Amino acid sequence: MAKAVGIGGIFFKSKDPVALMAWYQACLGLPGEAKEYASFPPAAMPPNGATLFSPFKSTTSYFAPSKRDFMINFIVDDLDGALKQVAEAGATLVGDPQSFDYGRFGWFIDPDGNKVELWQPTAAV
Template sequence: MAKALGVGGIFFKSKDPAALMKWYEDTLGVPAMGEFAPFLPATMPPGGCTVFSAFKDSTDYFAPSQQSFMVNLVVDDLDGALRQVTQAGATLAGEVQSFDYGRFGWFLDPEGNKVELWEPSDTPPV
């Protein structure tokens, strides 16, 4: 049986793709290299992983965004990343939350997409 090996990309619509990708590059260091941005971190922090999950269509977890998706980015410094995105014009969405497997914070990017930032602890989620 063929098997998926991991998440190969995150794709979303944008009013101005070049400007939004430039914003992510300037704000969080996500490389903006033309139409597609191969994003291969040198290492995943201890306790980090990629999560692929479907939510009930009635969830409010993506609110206040009206999108049917949310991107999660692993970061090495949650507080610093949240400062950077707000300084670059993003709106914070909720309070930072801590769990055994790490700390989370959320923001709305310049086009209203909700993004979750995760600073993993050394214990992966199970």
């Protein structure tokens, strides 16, 4: 049986994809090899990081206040610094950062109205 072995991308519509990509490159340091996309090689992943595939119930409020049916999660190396950067770039922060055994999380709304989750994994022991 053929198997999926990873997530190959996150694709979504934007009213101005080049401007939104430039915003992410400027405030979260996404790789800038192209104006249309950023690629994250496996070696860039921190030791306790992972890419998840997780359907949510259609009644979830986890993506609120965004009206979108999806949410992007970026792994970051400094949650507090990343939240500060996106806020300074005009994003609206959502809620307070939360800590769990597997890392810290924070959220914001990007210029297109997408809710984005930032995850700083717990350091490897």
